[in-house]
Amino acid sequence: MTSHVHERPLSDLTKNQKLVFDALSSADGPLSAYTILDQLRDEGFRAPLQVYRALDKLQELGLVHRLESLNSFIACAHPHCASHGMIGFAICENCGQVEEFSDAEIETRLGTWMRERAFKPRKTTVELRGLCATCSTH
Amino acid sequence: MTSHVHERPLSDLTKNQKLVFDALSSADGPLSAYTILDQLRDEGFRAPLQVYRALDKLQELGLVHRLESLNSFIACAHPHCASHGMIGFAICENCGQVEEFSDAEIETRLGTWMRERAFKPRKTTVELRGLCATCSTH
DNA sequence: GGGTCGATTGTAATCATATAACGTTTCTTG
DNA sequence: CAAGAAACGTTATATGATTACAATCGACCC
Incomplete structure (x- = not known):
């Protein structure tokens, strides 16, 4: 029962979103969607869309950024990234x-x-x- | 017999480079490499590499810019783009x-x-x- | 002319990135 | 529980870019 949707805590992420976010957080640099996919095969990931959908949500929440010039993604460096x-x-x-x-x-x-x-x-x-x-x- | 390589005039472009540059110049917006390829099929273009190679050179010369967030390309708006x-x-x-x-x-x-x-x-x-x-x- | 070097070209195959279209499941809320 | 919204799983396909290799062209020098 969270009061408002913004600033949604990490605990509210779905399983897939959490997996993708953790992969990015523990990486020491940006990852491509397909690299993430490969890392999560053991967790049951099978198709790119599973990654892209999670990434979309995480970007929406400001937890992840897309690096346009690399076609890859990185976890936001700011602890509780509400930086607008x-x-x-x-x-x-x-x-x-x-x-x-x-x-x-x-x-x-x-x-x-x-x-x-x-x-x-x-x-x-x-x-x-x-x-x-x-x-x-x- | 041009004295120095920099500021190479349009007339020094090769045939392929000129074709790609003209396609971008006459477009009213950015074009993807494959869109350019399709437009130049009649001129003998057959493969993506022909486009990418010309684009590389044109970017080097500052005549064309790459829009990273669109994966596409646009002719430089500045008449004689030496803008660094x-x-x-x-x-x-x-x-x-x-x-x-x-x-x-x-x-x-x-x-x-x-x-x-x-x-x-x-x-x-x-x-x-x-x-x-x-x-x-x- | 003949020789050499670098830039450019042509072509096929392949890799990398992203989305469309489907139907199903899960979550929430009245 | 019913119903809508959100998330999910899967296959196929679209879109963007590079590798590898051989052939050609141009400028330059002897």
């Missing part, structure tokens, strides 16, 4: 590590641009691809 | 129109973030998906 604004990702193309960041000023600028043009945003993607500090020195 | 910095895209999910923009302040903030972390950028993606002014009023 823009989220950026810095992706190392060598080691695969992803760092999540946000920036109020960028958010403001994008917001201004959109307001001026009456553009109604649904999703904002900011992704930096390159080499992290460690990898760029090797 | 960040480029953002606002994509209408209803009518498919894409507007290209840039913002020095955002570029600065991203640059600062990356410098502070010694992150060496290779490509920056900024994409806004939502509804354009026209479509959001209908």
